[in-house]
Amino acid sequence: xxxxxLKQFTMAGAKPEEAIYRFLGKEDIYKKFLxxxxxxxxxxxxxxxxxxxxxxxxxxxxxxxxxxxxxxxxECVQNxxxxxxxxxxxxxxxxxxxxxxGSMVTELEECNRKVCEVIEIYCQ
Numbered sequence: 513x514x515x516x517x518l519k520q521f522t523m524a525g526a527k528p529e530e531a532i533y534r535f536l537g538k539e540d541i542y543k544k545f546l547x548x549x550x551x552x553x554x555x556x557x558x559x560x561x562x563x564x565x566x567x568x569x570x571x572x573x574x575x576x577x578x579x580x581x582x583x584x585x586x587e588c589v590q591n592x593x594x595x596x597x598x599x600x601x602x603x604x605x606x607x608x609x610x611x612x613x614g615s616m617v618t619e620l621e622e623c624n625r626k627v628c629e630v631i632e633i634y635c636q
Contacts, residue, residue: 513529513532517633520633520634521627524588524626524627524629525588525627526588526627526630527585528542529585531583532585534585543634543635545584546584546631546635549580549584549586549631550632550635552577552580554576554593555577555617555621557569557573558570558573558596559617562610565605566605567603567604570596570605570613571597574593574594574600575597577593578590578593581593588623588626589623589624591623592616595619599613599616
């Protein structure tokens with residue numbers, strides 16, 4: 513991996529070298545999965561579930577996104593999705609601080625935006 517792109521990934525909160533190791537050192541396969549990640553709808557699912565006030569679906573979508581991000585070394589996204597997962601675990605929607613949850617989702621979106629910008633450059 514190019515040193516400059518590695519630096520950009522690191523600044524965006526990602527650890528691609530660790531992820532490539534999980535892909536048995538096959539950078540081309542890692543790129544393939546990163547390209548698929550660009551079409552991931554996890555954040556949209558979280559936002560839709562918040563609007564629907566469906567606590568279980570918020571949890572489920574955040575938990576799924578957390579796992580995908582972890583496998584791809586997208587640490588910032590993984591951590592923000594994990595925060596949402598833990599906040600919503602075994603709660604009903606009426607127990608949420610909606611402003612806090614909204615803030616968590618906004619932070620997740622920002623991490624995701626930064627990571628996706630680097631992925632788009634890397635996967636050209």
